Amino acid sequence: MTISQKVEGMLSQASWIRKMFEEGARLKEEFGNDAVFDLSLGNPVMEPPKKLKSALALAAQDETPGLHRYMPNAGLEEARMAIARTLSPESGVQLTAKDTVMSCGAAGGLNITLKSLLDPGEEVIVFAPFFVEYLFYADNHGGKAVPVKTNDDFSIDTSALEQAITPKTKAVIINSPNNPTGVVYSRESLQAVAAVLQKASEKKGSPIYLISDDPYKKIIFDGVETPHLFEIYKDSIYISSHSKDLAVPGERIGFVVVHPECSDRDKLMSALIFCNRVLGFVNAPALIQRAIAESQDAGIDPMVYQLKRDRLYSALIEIGYSVVKPQGAFYFFPKSPLEDEVEFCRMLAQEKTLAVPGRGFGTPGYFRLSYCLPDRVIEGAIGGLRAAFEKATSL
Ligand SMILES: Cc1ncc(COP(=O)(O)O)c(C=O)c1O
Known part of the structure; x- marks a missing residue:
C-alpha cells in the first residue's frame, strides 16, 4: 500500500521540520528532558482559568437528558x-x-x-512569514495560497499586496498578533489593505474576502491596539479560538463569525454550517461549548507572557541578534546570523536549544522561538542562544 503522491510530496517538503523534531526527541532521550530547551512548539504553558475548569466540571456533572447528543451543525445556541x-x-x-x-x-x-469559499484554482493571499498550515488548508479545498512579502519590520507591504491580486484571488488572510513574528498590524495598515481589496473587488465584480485568523487576539502587550476588521471592511470573516486565551488547545474549541453586512452573507453562513458537517467535524465537542458559554469573562493573564517576552527580548538584543520586538502572541522571529537558518538551527540543537527554521513560515534566513514556556526553559535556552550566535558569527 502506498500513500497519495500529493501527501508524499507534502511530507518530504516538511521533512526538515520532522528532522528538527526527531533531533529534539533524540537529544531529550540522550540528555533528559530537563537538559534540552525546546523553544520549537507553540503549546501554551499556562493552565486554563479556574472559572473555565469549574464550568467544565459542572457541565460534565449536569444530569439533564440530551446534553451529549448531536447538536445543530452551527453549534450550541x-x-x-x-x-x-x-x-x-x-x-x-x-x-x-x-x-x-x-x-x-x-x-x-x-x-x-x-x-465554503474556494473553487478549484482560486487563490488565497497570505503574508510571509505565515502560519504554515495555510498552505495545506488552501490546498485541502482545491485552492492555492499565494505568499506576499512583508516589509523588514514585518508590517504589510500594500503595494506587494496590490501586485499579487489576480482575477483568481478569492480571499486574503490576516493574522494579528502574528505567528511567527508577534507583530500587531496597525489600524492604518488594515485600512490600507481594506482600500486595496475594495478597489480590487470592484474591478473584479465580486468580493475579495478578508479573513482574520486571530487566535492570539487577546494576548497583547503594552496596551497596543488590535483593531477589529469588522470596523474596517464589511466582506470580512473573523476566525478565532480559545486555544490560547483560555489555554485549551487540546479541547478544540473555536468559532467563525461573519460580518452581518458581508456579501452573500446568508449563503456563506449556510455553507459554513454545511462544511462543518461534511468535513466530518460535525461540530466542536458539546462539553467545551457549554463551558466556554459560561466563561467568556475569564482569560489567561497576558502579563505572564509579556514578562517572558521582556526577559527573552533583552537577552536576544544583548547577545546581538536582530529581532523585531513582538507586541503580542508568544513568539520571536529573529534573523539568523547564518544565511542558511537550517544550519543555524542545527548549531542551536548542538547547544540543546531547539528552534524552528524560518522557511517553515515561508521566510528563510530567520528562525522562530516560542516563549509560551516555563521560565526555567527560557533561562536555560539563553546560554545556547549565546553560544550558537558566537560560533556562527566567528565562522
Ligand atoms: C496563526 C494560527 N492560526 C490558527 C492556529 C490554530 O489554532 P487552533 O488550535 O485554535 O486550531 C494556530 C495555532 O497555533 C495559529 O498559530
Whole structure:
C-alpha cells in the first residue's frame, strides 16, 4: 500500500521540520528532558482559568437528558450567543448567534471557511512569514495560497499586496498578533489593505474576502491596539479560538463569525454550517461549548507572557541578534546570523536549544522561538542562544 503522491510530496517538503523534531526527541532521550530547551512548539504553558475548569466540571456533572447528543451543525445556541455577545463591543458591530458558527479550533474554522469559499484554482493571499498550515488548508479545498512579502519590520507591504491580486484571488488572510513574528498590524495598515481589496473587488465584480485568523487576539502587550476588521471592511470573516486565551488547545474549541453586512452573507453562513458537517467535524465537542458559554469573562493573564517576552527580548538584543520586538502572541522571529537558518538551527540543537527554521513560515534566513514556556526553559535556552550566535558569527 502506498500513500497519495500529493501527501508524499507534502511530507518530504516538511521533512526538515520532522528532522528538527526527531533531533529534539533524540537529544531529550540522550540528555533528559530537563537538559534540552525546546523553544520549537507553540503549546501554551499556562493552565486554563479556574472559572473555565469549574464550568467544565459542572457541565460534565449536569444530569439533564440530551446534553451529549448531536447538536445543530452551527453549534450550541448558548455558545454562539455568548461569542456574539462578547464580540459585539469588541468589533463595534451588533452581532447575534446567527452570525456565528462554532468550530473545532481556529484550524477547523479556517477549513470550513476555505471550503465554503474556494473553487478549484482560486487563490488565497497570505503574508510571509505565515502560519504554515495555510498552505495545506488552501490546498485541502482545491485552492492555492499565494505568499506576499512583508516589509523588514514585518508590517504589510500594500503595494506587494496590490501586485499579487489576480482575477483568481478569492480571499486574503490576516493574522494579528502574528505567528511567527508577534507583530500587531496597525489600524492604518488594515485600512490600507481594506482600500486595496475594495478597489480590487470592484474591478473584479465580486468580493475579495478578508479573513482574520486571530487566535492570539487577546494576548497583547503594552496596551497596543488590535483593531477589529469588522470596523474596517464589511466582506470580512473573523476566525478565532480559545486555544490560547483560555489555554485549551487540546479541547478544540473555536468559532467563525461573519460580518452581518458581508456579501452573500446568508449563503456563506449556510455553507459554513454545511462544511462543518461534511468535513466530518460535525461540530466542536458539546462539553467545551457549554463551558466556554459560561466563561467568556475569564482569560489567561497576558502579563505572564509579556514578562517572558521582556526577559527573552533583552537577552536576544544583548547577545546581538536582530529581532523585531513582538507586541503580542508568544513568539520571536529573529534573523539568523547564518544565511542558511537550517544550519543555524542545527548549531542551536548542538547547544540543546531547539528552534524552528524560518522557511517553515515561508521566510528563510530567520528562525522562530516560542516563549509560551516555563521560565526555567527560557533561562536555560539563553546560554545556547549565546553560544550558537558566537560560533556562527566567528565562522
Ligand atoms: C496563526 C494560527 N492560526 C490558527 C492556529 C490554530 O489554532 P487552533 O488550535 O485554535 O486550531 C494556530 C495555532 O497555533 C495559529 O498559530
